[in-house]
Amino acid sequence: MAPPLLALRGVCKRYGAVRALVDVDLEIRAGEVVALVGENAAGKSTLVKVISGVDAADRGMIAWQGRTVRIGRPYDAQTLGIATVYQDLSLCENLDGVGNVFLGREIHRLGILDEVEMERRTLELMDTLGLGTPDVRAPVASLSGVQRQTVAISRSLLGEPRLLLLDEPTASLGLDQIARLFDVIEHLRDGGLGVLLISHNMGDIKAIADQVAVLRLGRNNGVFDVNTTSQEQITSAVIGASDNAMAHRTTM
Amino acid sequence: MAVSGPGTPGTVRSTGPPAGGPVPAGARRIKAYADVVWRRLRPGERSALPVVLGLVVVWAVFQSQNGNFLSPRNLSNISVDLVSTGMIAAGLIFVLVIGEIDLSVGSLSGLAGAVYAALNVSHGVPEWLAVLLALASGAAAGALQGFFVARARVPSYAITLAGLLAWNGLMLYLLSPTGTIDINDNGFVASLTDHYFSDVWVAYGLATLGTAGYVLTAHLRVRRRKAAGVPHQPLTEIWVRAALLAGLAFTAAWMLNRFQGVPLALLIFLIVVAGLDYVLRRTSYGRMVIALGGKGEGARRAGIDVLRVRVSVFMMSGTLAAVGGLFMTSRLVSASQATGSDGQVLINAVAAAVLGGTSLFGGRGTIWSALFGVLVIESIASGMALLGAGQPLQFVITGGVLFVAVVIDSLLHHPPARNRA
Numbered sequence: 001m002a003p004p005l006l007a008l009r010g011v012c013k014r015y016g017a018v019r020a021l022v023d024v025d026l027e028i029r030a031g032e033v034v035a036l037v038g039e040n041a042a043g044k045s046t047l048v049k050v051i052s053g054v055d056a057a058d059r060g061m062i063a064w065q066g067r068t069v070r071i072g073r074p075y076d077a078q079t080l081g082i083a084t085v086y087q088d089l090s091l092c093e094n095l096d097g098v099g100n101v102f103l104g105r106e107i108h109r110l111g112i113l114d115e116v117e118m119e120r121r122t123l124e125l126m127d128t129l130g131l132g133t134p135d136v137r138a139p140v141a142s143l144s145g146v147q148r149q150t151v152a153i154s155r156s157l158l159g160e161p162r163l164l165l166l167d168e169p170t171a172s173l174g175l176d177q178i179a180r181l182f183d184v185i186e187h188l189r190d191g192g193l194g195v196l197l198i199s200h201n202m203g204d205i206k207a208i209a210d211q212v213a214v215l216r217l218g219r220n221n222g223v224f225d226v227n228t229t230s231q232e233q234i235t236s237a238v239i240g241a242s243d244n245a246m247a248h249r250t251t252m
Numbered sequence: 253m254a255v256s257g258p259g260t261p262g263t264v265r266s267t268g269p270p271a272g273g274p275v276p277a278g279a280r281r282i283k284a285y286a287d288v289v290w291r292r293l294r295p296g297e298r299s300a301l302p303v304v305l306g307l308v309v310v311w312a313v314f315q316s317q318n319g320n321f322l323s324p325r326n327l328s329n330i331s332v333d334l335v336s337t338g339m340i341a342a343g344l345i346f347v348l349v350i351g352e353i354d355l356s357v358g359s360l361s362g363l364a365g366a367v368y369a370a371l372n373v374s375h376g377v378p379e380w381l382a383v384l385l386a387l388a389s390g391a392a393a394g395a396l397q398g399f400f401v402a403r404a405r406v407p408s409y410a411i412t413l414a415g416l417l418a419w420n421g422l423m424l425y426l427l428s429p430t431g432t433i434d435i436n437d438n439g440f441v442a443s444l445t446d447h448y449f450s451d452v453w454v455a456y457g458l459a460t461l462g463t464a465g466y467v468l469t470a471h472l473r474v475r476r477r478k479a480a481g482v483p484h485q486p487l488t489e490i491w492v493r494a495a496l497l498a499g500l501a502f503t504a505a506w507m508l509n510r511f512q513g514v515p516l517a518l519l520i521f522l523i524v525v526a527g528l529d530y531v532l533r534r535t536s537y538g539r540m541v542i543a544l545g546g547k548g549e550g551a552r553r554a555g556i557d558v559l560r561v562r563v564s565v566f567m568m569s570g571t572l573a574a575v576g577g578l579f580m581t582s583r584l585v586s587a588s589q590a591t592g593s594d595g596q597v598l599i600n601a602v603a604a605a606v607l608g609g610t611s612l613f614g615g616r617g618t619i620w621s622a623l624f625g626v627l628v629i630e631s632i633a634s635g636m637a638l639l640g641a642g643q644p645l646q647f648v649i650t651g652g653v654l655f656v657a658v659v660i661d662s663l664l665h666h667p668p669a670r671n672r673a
Contacts, residue, residue: 092546093615094616103543
């Protein structure tokens with residue numbers, strides 16, 4: 001069997017005296033959607049930041065397709081093919097939609113930014129995404145929550161990533177748009193993309209995820225197969241009411 | 253009543269009072285036109301609008317006090333005087349756009365002049381090498397400051413405040429044997445500000461070239477956008493802009509020709525401004541600089557090498573401060589201990605940048621609007637000199653202009669209503 005797209009082993013991350021992540025393991029395979037769940041402050045967003053290179057891990061090993069890699073800054077993650085939609089979106093407020101989508105990956109023509117081509121591709125990307133198309137030439141600061149989310153998601157899908165990290169991507173979307181986003185995610189998954197999805201909504205997770213990884217107080221608290229596990233079992237792992245029998249069975 | 257104007261129907265946002273209000277139709281019509289113009293302006297142009305109006309006011313006031321103010325000779329002199337401050341302001345804008353400040357630019361400009369004069373005149377170093385070393389001193393000093401701001405995250409005002417004094421000290425030391433070094437008045441640096449292209453066709457040729465260049469690139473852009481199926485400017489807008497540009501360029505050319513023609517210094521400045529404007533708006537590097545000025549982590553999370561961009565921006569500001577220093581030295585035909593050490597140069601450069609619509613809060617700024625900013629600043633300086641105002645009044649006025657500029661910037665950035673909790 002091919003090695004997982006991404007594997008974390010014993011990842012630790014501290015912020016001062018706070019141990020945000022303790023010996024966390026995680027595997028994401030190509031063509032698989034892994035939901036990451038946990039209570040507030042369980043370390044979900046920290047884990048995303050570790051994988052995306054925003055805050056490098058203090059200890060632990062990260063393997064990309066079986067090969068040990070170091071992700072020390074966002075650039076490293078991007079080079080591997082990891083794209084991220086952050087919870088706060090992390091857009092540049094003063095740039096327009098096109099500028100944000102292509103930031104750091106601009107298209108040039110004779111050494112000059114090719115605004116026309118970038119605008120065309122942005123519109124095309126947003127069109128296939130189908131979440132609605134905001135004014136791509138207005139500063140992002142002037143856009144609504146949904147529109148900003150659209151920009152952030154479009155940005156993450158540019159350049160065909162291998163692994164997509166989505167930190168609460170549905171937060172400001174309406175039901176129709178969530179359904180539409182899930183269609184897109186499923187389509188990408190079927191194309192061999194790996195997805196890590198953070199969500200609070202158990203319904204969403206049941207609808208889209210293949211595996212559910214639970215974090216509790218910065219530690220692993222089980223990995224479950226969505227199709228064979230009841231919602232109650234997952235919830236009790238999230239709040240710490242269950243023992244870890246299931247986890248022992250499926251993590252290996 | 254429907255708002256009428258030359259815009260696209262249906263997209264005109266009615267900002268006037270509700271229909272039936274006690275506003276005469278004529279006033280409403282003017283407002284409608286103003287509204288259309290406003291919507292057609294790019295954000296950078298909008299923030300430059302106050303300074304253009306300010307320039308008109310300043311010119312009108314001084315002309316009414318002294319009929320020589322708008323004479324070809326005086327305007328031509330202003331156009332040469334503004335180059336040194338303008339160069340410094342152009343570099344400073346890069347630093348302001350990333351949300352930092354460089355308080356050392358005045359001292360650095362003085363230092364560059366001293367390095368050039370000391371090497372060339374006192375030590376017999378060839379002029380081209382002395383110029384290069386002067387520019388290198390600015391670049392190195394800027395890079396040093398930038399490194400500490402970017403790496404150690406020392407606030408830039410603190411680092412460059414230290415720089416302000418230290419570079420000033422270095423300049424005083426270099427000039428200490430005599431206090432002032434007269435430069436070779438037949439040399440390259442001296443010719444920077446005393447050479448004019450007196451052939452009238454140079455001025456008109458440049459005006460034609462500028463206008464034609466604009467029309468051509470604008471049309472090519474529209475054609476490409478049409479072909480790609482993305483929205484484009486209406487052609488009328490291009491022609492209106494071209495007409496305005498031509499009007500401005502040919503008036504300036506005509507005015508300059510009535511004195512001694514196009515000053516070399518002004519030509520170099522315009523080329524540098526156009527080049528830097530291009531860098532900031534049309535290259536990946538410029539995009540990174542602007543992204544860095546956005547609040548938050550967006551730029552870093554987009555994979556941008558934040559450290560390198562920060563350092564490079566301070567290097568840019570140091571280098572352009574040195575360029576400005578050489579023009580200052582050229583204008584004075586000497587490097588003197590007084591140059592750049594009284595804070596006037598720094599304040600003028602900051603005021604020019606902020607007047608031109610560059611925000612002290614970062615993320616917003618255009619290079620070419622500094623042209624208007626510096627024009628206002630130098631017009632005020634020239635007008636007050638013409639009226640014989642003493643230094644006390646000049647200081648108060650310059651300080652007052654900076655004060656007003658930063659207050660306007662603040663209000664635009666944080667509208668007072670939002671500040672109320």
